[in-house]
Amino acid sequence: MKHTVVALVEDKPGVLNRVASLFRRRGYNIDSLAVGTTHEIGVSRMTIVIEGNDNMVDQLEKQLYKLIEVIKVENFTSKNSIMRELALIKVKASSQNRREILEILEVFRAQAIDLSTASLVIQIVAHRDTIDALIENLDRFGILEMVRTGRIAMRRGYTTTTDDEDFNDEDTLRFNSQIGRLTNGNFPFVSD
Amino acid sequence: MIGADIVLESLKKAGVTTLFGYPGGVVLPLYDRFPYHKEIHHVLVRHEQAAGHAADAYARVSGKLGVALATSGPGATNLVTAIQNAMMDSVPTLFITGNVARNLIGKDGFQEADATGIFMPTVKHNYLVTRAEDLAPTFAEAIYIATSGRPGPVHIDIPKDVFLEDADFNWPKKIKLRGYKINNHVNQDRIIEAANIINASNKPIIFAGHGVIISETTALLSKLSEKADIPVISTLLGIGSLPTSHSRNYGWMGMHGAFHANIAASNADTIIALGMRMDDRALGRFDDLNRNAQIIHIDIDPAEHDKNIKATVPVVGNLSEVLPHLINKVDETNHAEWISWIEKIKADHSQSMSIPDSKNLTVQYVVSQIAKENEENELIVVTGVGQHQMWAAQHMNISKPRQLITSGGLGTMGFEVPAALGAQVANRDAFVWSICGDGGFQMTFQELATIVDEKLPIKFAIINNGYLGMVRQWQELFYKDNLVDVNMSQPDFIKIAEAYGIKGIEVTKKEEVSVAIKEANKINGPVLINFMVESGGNVFPMVPAGAALSETVESAEEL
């Protein structure tokens, strides 16, 4: 089964490397990975689509949390959410069949955004399945080139992925002297 | 102040007093400042891997942060084994490397290696510091991460010119790491669930892992075991979490653990796993560990829950916080029937883990004598990896936490010499005995020079069986006795000792063993004893690779 996992991460060099390295090392099969900035300064958002069972995704989430620069992980799979992908598809189109293609685009709520005498560039923002179906319909015209982003996802309704007490900037770090093994030294953390 | 001073000031702030390192071009600005920071003692090793293992063992013995330092390029890459070793065994360590100057990074200049990239999957976290003003906050953060939660190695890479750049020493008052939270909250529902299972059980058993030692909860462990009358077996790294004399200590489990421990683990109706990561060497084939037991798995790292073995009740947290709650909730009871069942198996199967009644010089005899002659001493046992390691773990009566220093997760041959160095630096009063494989010793014995420099009275017991013994055992048992590349020509170990100015003693007969050990203990300096043990022995009991604990064999005939 495919799972969609969102990770909020520190926007620092090497974070993508760490996440990608984790997937490779633990043998996770990644379908897509989309990374971008958020409205919050210093926080990037990754949307990961992964093939695997529940147990594997549970492990993936925990392993992601072990990375110091991963702030929040949320599994969207069973949540009420919006999932989108963007695709640009360059397809062969002559003056004879152009109309036919445009009709297809209408059905899929896709748009033609560039035109030459022999081609069209099509843009579609939709769920993955819809994009797959569009591609199937365009195939017979001859696809010259295609590019797809990975999936991105967001909760429906008012709540957000950052709405959670464990994503609280003011959450103080509690240094537990019994956990930390510093028996001496003037360390900037106090146990409580 | 310049970056180099900030680095040293930061280490001092965090209470670091010892640094194991090796110089080179890009870290010279740092070495240049050592004379002005006398509070930090730099131990000059002979190979960076040894600096890493020494820092690792220093941390295991002292419970404090171990720090290793290397130059860029080859210095950094030489650390890899040591870092992974510390990672596998959750040892709080800090690895500092220099790198080429900022304008040369990424240009493949002389001695540039992408240390940050190379180490990334082997560390708990790492940093490349590009401004001197970031040094102090980075060190504070790095040390906090290395020593807190589930401890582990953290690496800081510092370009040469950052050491020379001027900045203020801005040690942070508080650090914000929104992606790193230590769970101090104990889930009471889980505690009650766990206690209910324990209270309803007839055949409970505790697996005590390295976490018990790291969290210093041996007293709580014995309290839990005594109150609910639960037998305790440990993992290899959990050895020492209870004294061998404790009535509910049933030894250690795993590939070469005690027969009765493995059988008890397989027959328990409830497993309480404390601070252990459900490793295959400890548990055998996962699917058949114990299909009927309810498993309560308490670990500070939630990623260990359900990774290898599904837990009935996973509890996240530090044992020091979780155990008091659990002890409160478990009933005072006794499991006499279950205990006597284990006792009977123990009595019937003690032969396979005993000291052979042989005229030959056996490893079991040698290591048990070392333990015996040090009964009155504060003994720290360091081992390499192989047969001698297993026999040391079986027969050296390890009864205290931090008393056995051994490479568990990574199984690093060559650990024995530099780890003994780190152990003795951490505790100069202890009797540090390094049980060395004749193979492993030859991987890192260049550190004898460091040991002489530092005047460390370490006793090296070379278990000279003339073989890569553990590999020979496998070839014998699982590759139809086809011995390939396991019989090594040996140097004259006594001459090696003498070349370093160390006293060397050759032991070929049983009668000479305790005399030699006594003599070594009397010498206030390093001693090397070359024990010419019999070459053919095999370690039993054994769980063949891929077998279940219930399939533990006690002799080659059973295979």
Ligand SMILES: Cc1ncc(C[n+]2csc(CCOP(=O)(O)OP(=O)(O)O)c2C)c(N)n1
């Ligand atoms: C660095 C490293 N290389 C290879 C191995 C594989 N290995 C495990 S035990 C062993 C033999 C160890 O021989 P020795 O040090 O003489 O100890 P013995 O088993 O003879 O007691 C080998 C080669 C290892 N654990 N570590």
Ligand SMILES: [Mg+2]
């Ligand atoms: Mg050997």
